Amino acid sequence: MRWSIPEFLLRPWRTIAGPSRYLSLGFLTLGGFVAGVMFWGGFNTVLEATNTEKFCTGCHEMRDNVYEELKTTIHFTNRSGVRATCPDCHVPHNWTDKIARKMQASKEVWGKIFGTIDTRDKFVAMRRELAEHEWARLKANNSLECRNCHSAESMDITKQGARAARIHQQFLFTGQRTCIDCHKGIAHRLPDMNGVPPGWSEAANETDEPVRRWLAETPTGTANPHGSP
Amino acid sequence: MPRHVLIALAAALPCLVPALLAAQNAGQNSGPARLDSPFRPPINFTDETAAPPIPADVTDDRRVARNYPEQPPVIPHNVRDYQISLNNNQCLTCHSRQYTGASQAPMISITHYVNRDGQTLGAVSPRRYFCMQCHVPQTVAQPIVTNTFKDVDSLISRPSGGPSDGGDRR
DSSP, X not given: OOOOOOHHHHHHXXXXXXXXXXXXXXXXXXXXXXXXXXXXXHHHHHHHHTTSHHHHTTXXXXXXXXXXXXXXXXXXXOSSOOOOOHHHHHSOXXXXXXXXXXXXXXXXXXXXXXXXXXXXXXXXXXXXXHHHHHHHXXXXXXXXXXXXXXXXTTOOXXXXXXXXXXXXXXXXXXXXXXXXXXXXXXXXXXXXXXXXXXXXXHHHHOTTHHHHHHXXXXXXXXXXXXXXX | OOHHHHHHHHHHHHHHHHHHHHHHHTTTOOSOOOTTOTTOOOOOTTOOOOOOOOOOBOOSOOOOOOSSTTSOOOBXXXXXXXXXXXXXXXXXXXXXXXXHHHHOXXXXXXXXXXXXXXXXOSSOOGGGXXXXXXXXXXXXXXXXXXXXXXXXXXXXXXXXXXXTTTTOOO
């Protein structure tokens, strides 16, 4: 039995593959260029328009819950007046990652249409799950959105409190932890934190950690008692 | 005096009183009234005085000695946006027993595990859950009235007698 391409597919293909019958080459190339500029400009404009705080807080789910919580925190009001808007932390700045996140956000459109969190009670009930999504995302990209503004290289720990300086030296500068491990709930209220240990706690269980660090710092010749000199 | 003039005066009286008060105090207020002064002059309800500046927090991470043994220790670090709620107690992520090893924070005392019936629980007693009911951060504000509190050690170590002696027997 011989398979043939059906007629309804073949006819458009012939139209596309064939040369232009009435339109000039100049019209097609220049018109295509102009149309491309308009399409890309429109696409980017819409992309940027959906990447604003005004757009995010256009829905009451965001405006009445998470945006209200943000207003009291240091990422909204502080001495220098620099502030973070929703997309600064929740949308990657790189183009590829941004498009990937925007495609993921179609799930949020689904949630909006079907009212997944359209009441306060529904939102509170889902808060742990929603928070865990964000923790997992920031953990996976090494807290990229934090580091868009806060860089470890520019962090002057002599200006920090003694506790902060010690913890940052021990965990952040060594790469053992990333920002979100300790700094959960800095911009919104926390969900039920049962079973979520603080970021600095697991290191306490590794009792041999100081020994390993000492071994790493000591020259290999003296640190290895079994090796021959 | 005609009756309608009296009624007009009575109606205008509430408006006249603040103006009268302001005129009365105009001579006394030499210079702006200081809100932080214990002897500040009476301020009219029509006046708007500048609020005193909010003093900065003390966040030097140095423990402050207690003035008496039962005093809840004060907080020497920043506690802005610390969440103490049904969901989470941010103080306990450092100060509870299991996390003090990593955080090197002082552990909450064993009294915090005792409920009001005197039973020791395995975790923080609900009546002790809200840390900042007793433990508070400090600011650099200077006390308006001088505090003459003496701690118990300075009373014990006095040479002899009490305050009623007045030093006469020496």
